Amino acid sequence: MAQWEKLRQLESVYLTQVDELYDGEAFPMDVRHYLAHWIEGQDWDRAARDHDVAMVLFQVLLENLDIQHSRFVQGGESFLLQHNIRRFKHSFQRYQEEPYNLASIIQWFLAKEKEILQNAELAEQVQLMQVQQNPMETDSQRNIERKMADLKNKVQCMEHTVKCMEEQQDEFDFKYQTHNMEGTTNEAEKTEQMKVLQALLNRLDASRKSMLSGIGVLLDGAEELLCVLVREELVQWQRRQQKACIGAPDSTCLDQLEKWFTTEAECLFQVRKFLKKLEELMGKVTYEHDPVKKQKPALQKRVDSLLTSLLKSAFVVETQPSMPQGKGPLVLRTNVQFSVKTRFLVKFPELNHAMKVNVSMDREAPLVKGYRRFNVLGTNSKALNMAESMSGGMVADFRHLVKIWVGSRLHSLSLSVTEELHIINFFTEFLLHDVSVSLETSSLPVVIISNSSQQQSAWASILWFNMLCLEPKNLLFFANCPVAMWPQLGEMLSWQFLSSTTRGLESNQLDMIAHKLFGKQQNYDACKISWTKFSKENVPNTNFTFWVWFDGILLMVKSHLENLWKDGSIMGFVSKGKEKTLLKKKQRGTFLLRFSESIRDGGITFSWVDYSPTGEPDVRSVQPFTKVDLGQIPFHEIIRNFQILEEENVPENPLLFLYPDTPKVEAFGKYYTEKSGGDNTRGILYLITLEAKSPMYSDIVEGEDSGPMNPRYGLGEEPSTFPPSDLSGDPLPPELPLSPDPMFSVAMPDEDLIPTIQEFLNDPNMYECVDFLSDDTSFPEGALPGLPFTAPLQPCE
Numbered sequence: 001m002a003q004w005e006k007l008r009q010l011e012s013v014y015l016t017q018v019d020e021l022y023d024g025e026a027f028p029m030d031v032r033h034y035l036a037h038w039i040e041g042q043d044w045d046r047a048a049r050d051h052d053v054a055m056v057l058f059q060v061l062l063e064n065l066d067i068q069h070s071r072f073v074q075g076g077e078s079f080l081l082q083h084n085i086r087r088f089k090h091s092f093q094r095y096q097e098e099p100y101n102l103a104s105i106i107q108w109f110l111a112k113e114k115e116i117l118q119n120a121e122l123a124e125q126v127q128l129m130q131v132q133q134n135p136m137e138t139d140s141q142r143n144i145e146r147k148m149a150d151l152k153n154k155v156q157c158m159e160h161t162v163k164c165m166e167e168q169q170d171e172f173d174f175k176y177q178t179h180n181m182e183g184t185t186n187e188a189e190k191t192e193q194m195k196v197l198q199a200l201l202n203r204l205d206a207s208r209k210s211m212l213s214g215i216g217v218l219l220d221g222a223e224e225l226l227c228v229l230v231r232e233e234l235v236q237w238q239r240r241q242q243k244a245c246i247g248a249p250d251s252t253c254l255d256q257l258e259k260w261f262t263t264e265a266e267c268l269f270q271v272r273k274f275l276k277k278l279e280e281l282m283g284k285v286t287y288e289h290d291p292v293k294k295q296k297p298a299l300q301k302r303v304d305s306l307l308t309s310l311l312k313s314a315f316v317v318e319t320q321p322s323m324p325q326g327k328g329p330l331v332l333r334t335n336v337q338f339s340v341k342t343r344f345l346v347k348f349p350e351l352n353h354a355m356k357v358n359v360s361m362d363r364e365a366p367l368v369k370g371y372r373r374f375n376v377l378g379t380n381s382k383a384l385n386m387a388e389s390m391s392g393g394m395v396a397d398f399r400h401l402v403k404i405w406v407g408s409r410l411h412s413l414s415l416s417v418t419e420e421l422h423i424i425n426f427f428t429e430f431l432l433h434d435v436s437v438s439l440e441t442s443s444l445p446v447v448i449i450s451n452s453s454q455q456q457s458a459w460a461s462i463l464w465f466n467m468l469c470l471e472p473k474n475l476l477f478f479a480n481c482p483v484a485m486w487p488q489l490g491e492m493l494s495w496q497f498l499s500s501t502t503r504g505l506e507s508n509q510l511d512m513i514a515h516k517l518f519g520k521q522q523n524y525d526a527c528k529i530s531w532t533k534f535s536k537e538n539v540p541n542t543n544f545t546f547w548v549w550f551d552g553i554l555l556m557v558k559s560h561l562e563n564l565w566k567d568g569s570i571m572g573f574v575s576k577g578k579e580k581t582l583l584k585k586k587q588r589g590t591f592l593l594r595f596s597e598s599i600r601d602g603g604i605t606f607s608w609v610d611y612s613p614t615g616e617p618d619v620r621s622v623q624p625f626t627k628v629d630l631g632q633i634p635f636h637e638i639i640r641n642f643q644i645l646e647e648e649n650v651p652e653n654p655l656l657f658l659y660p661d662t663p664k665v666e667a668f669g670k671y672y673t674e675k676s677g678g679d680n681t682r683g684i685l686y687l688i689t690l691e692a693k694s695p696m697y698s699d700i701v702e703g704e705d706s707g708p709m710n711p712r713y714g715l716g717e718e719p720s721t722f723p724p725s726d727l728s729g730d731p732l733p734p735e736l737p738l739s740p741d742p743m744f745s746v747a748m749p750d751e752d753l754i755p756t757i758q759e760f761l762n763d764p765n766m767y768e769c770v771d772f773l774s775d776d777t778s779f780p781e782g783a784l785p786g787l788p789f790t791a792p793l794q795p796c797e
Contacts, residue, residue: 004036013421047103058099106144172200223487247495261345314441421445509573556602583609589656596624636671697797
C-alpha cells in the first residue's frame with residue numbers, strides 16, 4: 001500500500017499530525033494527494049543532490065499539474081480545485097533556478113510522513129504485544145503504585161478527619177456560646193456545663209493533635225514517594241532518553257510519570273487545603289497550648305517545599321532538539337529551523353494555555369575564550385497546552401526555532417566546532433491556588449554546525465557524549481574526554497543499525513569490529529578506546545577514521561541494502577580471514593556478503609568458493625561495490641545477473657547458495673524484477689575473465705594471513721606493463737582497454753565512445769548493434785589470471 005494511503009487510514013490523532021505537517025505553504029497537501037503515486041515513485045534524495053535530476057523531476061511535476069488540471073476540467077470538478085492547481089503550479093515556478101531546493105522540501109515531507117507512520121505502527125504494536133518487562137522494573141512500578149495508593153488513601157482519611165473535627169468544633173462553639181448567653185447563676189449547673197465544655201475542648205484538642213500528626217505522617221510518605229519519583233524514576237527516564245537519542249530501543253514515554261506526578265501534586269495541594277482549614281478553625285476557636293499555632297507553620301513550610309520540588313522536577317524536555325534531514329537529534333545547524341518539545345508532568349486542566357514557555361540559549365555557557373554564543377530566533381514563546389500531545393499531556397511544541405551565531409570564534413579553545421556543546425534553556429511560571437513557582441529545564445547538549453559536511457563529525461560527538469556522560473550540563477566534556485569500554489561502544493554501534501534498519505549487530509559481527517579496533521584478544525570486555533581513536537585518528541593503512549568507515553557502511557545499508565540487511569542475508573562485518581575459513585568448508589557456489597574494510601564511504605562485496613579438479617577449495621571475491629554502484633543497479637540484481645567467463649568463454653553465474661546453504665533464489669528471489677535476469681541477456685556487459693587460481697579482489701587489511709593484494713589485479717604487485725609480457729598465451733588485444741570501473745568494465749573499440757551508465761539505463765537498446773563477444777576475439781586460457789570480475793548491467797528489454 002502506498003505511503004499516502006496508509007496515512008489516510010490512520011486514527012484521528014495521527015491524521016491531526018498530518019494536517020499540522022501540511023499546514024503551511026511549503027508543499028500543498030492537494031499536490032501531495034493528487035500526485036501521490038508519482039511523488040512516491042521518485043528518488044528525491046538523489047534529486048536534492050543532483051541539479052540535472054532535480055530539473056527533470058521539476059519539469060515532470062509541472063506537467064503532472066497540467067494533466068491534473070485537465071482532468072478537473074474534463075470531469076467537471078469545482079472551479080476552486082482548478083484554481084488551486086493553477087495557483088500551486090505558479091507557486092512552484094520560484095524553484096525554476098534551484099529545483100533541488102524543491103526536491104529537498106518534498107524529501108523532508110516524505111520523511112516526516114514516514115515518522116508519523118512509524119509512530120502509529122509502534123503504538124499499535126505496544127497495544128497488541130505483551131511486553132516482557134525486567135522483574136526489577138516491575139517490582140519498582142508496583143512499589144510506587146502501592147505507595148501512591150497508600151498516599152491517596154491517607155489523604156481521603158484526612159479529609160474525613162477534617163470534617164469530623166470541624167463538627168466537633170462547631171459543637172463546642174455552639175455550647176460555649178450558649179453557655180455565655182444563658183449566664184446561669186446556679187453554681188452546680190455552671191460547674192456541670194464547664195465540665196462538658198472542657199471535655200469537648202479536650203476532645204477537640206486531641207483531634208487537632210491527631211490531625212497534625214497525621215499530616216506529618218502523610219508528608220513523610222509524600223516525601224519518600226517524591227524521592228523515588230525525582231531521584232530514581234525521573235533520572236532513569238532521562239538516561240533512557242539520552243540513550244534513545246543515539247538509537248537505543250528504550251521507551252521514553254512520559255505518560256506513567258505524568259500520572260504519578262499529577263497524583264502526588266493533587267495530594268500535596270489537598271494537604272495545603274487541610275492546613276488552610278486548620279488555620280480557619282483556629283481563627284474561630286483557639287486556646288492556650290493550641291497545637292495548631294505551634295505545628296502548623298512547620299508543616300506549611302514542609303508541604304510547600306515538597307510541592308516546589310515536585311513542580312520544578314515536572315518540567316522536562318520531552319523531545320530533544322532536532323532539525324529535518326539531520327543525522328539524528330541534538331545536531332543543529334546555524335540559520336536552519338529545528339523543533340523541540342517541552343512537557344509539564346503535572347496535568348491540571350485549569351493550567352491549559354495558562355503557562356507560557358520562553359526559550360533562550362547559552363545561558364550557562366562556559367566562560368572560556370573562543371566559545372561561540374548563539375541566539376534563538378523565531379517563535380521563542382509558547383503556551384503549554386493539551387492539544388499538541390497525542391496523550392493529552394501539557395506540552396509546548398516549538399517547531400520553527402532558528403539559531404543565529406552572535407559570537408566570534410577566536411580559536412583559543414582546543415575544542416573543535418563539533419566538540420563544542422551548547423544548551424537550550426526553557427522557562428515558565430507556575431501559578432495556581434496561591435502557589436507561584438518559577439520553572440526551568442534544559443535540553444541535552446547540542447552540537448551546532450555551520451555546513452552539512454560537519455554532520456558526520458557532529459553526530460560522532462553526540463554519540464560519544466550520550467554514551468558516556470551522566471552529567472547533561474557538562475559542556476566541557478570533550479576538554480577531558482573519558483575512554484569507552486568495548487561493551488559500551490559495541491552496544492552503541494549496534495543501536496545505530498537497530499534504529500536505522502530495525503536490525504542490530506550480532507555478537508560475531510561485533511567481534512569482527514572489536515578485532516579491527518583492538519587486534520586479536522581472548523576477551524574484549526576489558527578493552528578501552530579513546531575518543532581520538534574513535535573519530536580522529538585514521539585507521540592504519542587508510543586515510544579515514546573508524547567512525548567515518550562505520551558510518552559510511554551504515555549509510556550505504558540504509559540507502560541501498562536495508563531489506564537484505566533486515567533479512568539477515570548480509571553477514572557484513574566479517575574479516576577476510578574468517579570469510580575464507582567459513583567458505584572453504586562449504587559446497588561449491590556458496591557465497592557470503594561482507595563489507596569492505598578499505599573503502600571510505602562504504603563498500604560491499606561477495607566471495608564464493610570454487611573447487612579445483614583436485615578438490616582444493618578456492619575462495620574468490622569481486623571488487624567492492626560502492627554507493628554509486630548500488631544507486632545504479634540494485635545489489636540483488638547484481639547477485640542475480642553476475643556472470644563470469646570461464647573455460648571456452650561460457651558465461652556462468654558462480655553464486656549458488658547464500659551462506660550457509662540457502663539457495664540463491666530462495667534468499668533473493670522475492671526482490672527480483674520481472675524484466676531482468678533469466679535468459680534475457682541482451683545488453684548485459686561482461687569483463688572477460690578466464691580461469692583464475694587466486695581471489696580476484698582482496699581488501700587491504702592489516703594483520704591478515706596473506707599480504708595486501710592489488711585491488712586492480714589481485715596480485716602482490718601491479719604489472720609494470722599491460723598486458724604483462726610474462727603471461728602465457730596470446731596477449732590481450734590492444735583495442736580492448738581495461739576499464740578502471742569494476743562495475744561497468746566493457747570491452748569497447750574506442751574508450752571515448754563508452755556510454756555512461758545513465759545513458760544505458762535511459763536507452764538499454766543502445767548496444768543492440770555491438771558484438772561484445774565476437775567470434776574473432778579469442779582469449780587463451782590463463783591469459784589474464786586474477787582480473788576482477790564484474791556484475792552485468794540490467795538487461796535490455
